Amino acid sequence: MEVMRVPQNHRVALATFYLVRNARHWWESVQRRYQDLSAITWQLFRAAFDSQYYPLAYQNLKMEEFVQLEQGAMTVLEYEKKFNELSKYCILLVEDRIRNASCLP
Incomplete structure (x- = not known):
């Protein structure tokens, strides 16, 4: 939109x-x-x-999956895809991570 x-x-x-x-x-x-x-x-x-x-229980499940996300054996591209896929369930967390990352030297 x-x-x-x-x-x-x-x-x-x-x-x-x-x-x-x-x-x-x-x-x-x-x-x-x-x-x-x-x-x-x-x-x-x-x-x-x-x-x-997108019931709240489903959103919470996806949010928890996002919080627990680690690259592990995934390639950077696979990790980025999963991160972006899950990030829509935790917009505030993602904004916070971006804000904190932008403060790094």
Whole structure:
């Protein structure tokens, strides 16, 4: 959404346009809870979507996997791929690591 510079007030419509099958049914059930659909902000949509498709238990599991991640026998490229894959579950930890690393001489 940032790359395409989609305005906040159009993001829900764009994202939900691409939902199909079960995701489309889920979205329709969410919409039925609101009399005024314009009340569904991007933040609200993301929270509902993440809650549905990335339950907290799953996010916690992935966060723990990220915290325990070590290169071990992986190549640097394999490690980087795994790091990036898991980092989306711990944005605050990643930002903290980047901030601390940028302070190093």
